[in-house]
Amino acid sequence: MSPETDTQFVSVGDPKRRLPGVEGVWVFVMADMTVFAVMFGSFMLGRHHNPALFEASRHALNPNFGGVNTLILLTSSWFAALALDAVRKSRFALAQRFIGGAFLCGLAFAVSKAIEYTEKLNAGISLLTNDFFMYYFTLTGIHLFHVVAGNVVLAVLWFKARSRSFDPQRPVVLECGAIYWHMVDLLWIILFPLLYLVR
């Protein structure tokens, strides 16, 4: 691209507005969020057809698990946002600690979910128990897969922060990782009340 066209490109639109990360990560995030939107709708339709079963089954869930997990993911998201802020100020050691904090919160979420699943399975509740638990295990299972994938991403970002391989002016890779991690958080913000609190 010649310098002239480059200047033209930059002058288009509001210069103060900038897309965080890259376009590709937003396409992926919006596609993933659309799939979850369909699953949320499908759950609500299932509930609409059998409200008594869904309400009775919901009582077998412990909202303390869901609530604490929401607090854990919100804190994890906050750490990811702080890490980005630290890298932009070239404070790589601080950013590394924040990414570490986000990773540990993600791990805590996964451990808590494992305890919750074990509790359910020990009580004889599984995917095959009824429609509600089919949705419960499928939706939380797919979400948990996203959490585990996010933890892998955070581990990679931690090493990248340690080797200072982010550009403080434009830390695109960290921005993309953070956007994905915030998406995992926001999907849980809806999934938790949907399964545990709607009555």
Place this chain on the structure above:
Amino acid sequence: MELLRKPVSIVWAALMLATIASTWLLSNNAVTPEVATVAIMLIAALKVRFVIRHFMEVRRAPLALQFVCDGWLLAVTALILTVYLL
């Protein structure tokens, strides 16, 4: 302390308080199930909007992305509440 004065930290504190309110206060039997459910889902939608705008930095992103994100949130909230209230 400098950490807690950052805008993103204030957003985090508000999200934590909203979560505590909807999980442990609104979910008791003080109000009718319909009122509690609608309030809980609206609070969740508000929390998601805060995450999108402040954590994902969409408030500083091109307007097209803001419209897409708000459109998704509006569609999901409307879908859940419409089917619930049917």
